[in-house]
Amino acid sequence: MILYHRGLKRIQKIFYFKVLDKFSLGLCLETQEFFKEAIETFLRLYEFQPELVVCDLHPYYFSTQWAEEWAKERNIPLRKVQHHYAHALSLLADNNFPLDKKLLVAVWDGTGYGLDGKIWCWEFIEAS
Numbered sequence: 001m002i003l004y005h006r007g008l009k010r011i012q013k014i015f016y017f018k019v020l021d022k023f024s025l026g027l028c029l030e031t032q033e034f035f036k037e038a039i040e041t042f043l044r045l046y047e048f049q050p051e052l053v054v055c056d057l058h059p060y061y062f063s064t065q066w067a068e069e070w071a072k073e074r075n076i077p078l079r080k081v082q083h084h085y086a087h088a089l090s091l092l093a094d095n096n097f098p099l100d101k102k103l104l105v106a107v108w109d110g111t112g113y114g115l116d117g118k119i120w121c122w123e124f125i126e127a128s
Helices: 029-045 062-074 083-094
Strands: 002-004 014-016 052-056 078-081 103-107 123-127
Touching: 029 062, 052 062, 052 083, 062 078, 078 083, 083 103, 083 123
Parallel strands: 052 078
Antiparallel strands: 002 014, 002 052, 103 123
């Protein structure tokens, strides 16, 4: 999941909250509570108010359900991103890849929720 703020420097404006599969599926209440507390602490410490929340497409991930609710409560736009495409975009952001360029990215991280609602294994993605 990503919280985004346009006004910060590029390297600071995107905050990633990586989740474990077990956590994403909502199987660990202690981890879910830690996740919520960590985000609120992070936002307070950095005096950060997101303009956009981005989450996984998978409807059963805890992080997706949390992002939907959290964004709605705060009237912040929410965007859902295909799992493997999110990995590709993270790669671009982490490496300050120019936004006007395209890159072919191979994503082999296991499974992800596809645009067709089915589980996808791996793929090549043109990301920009």
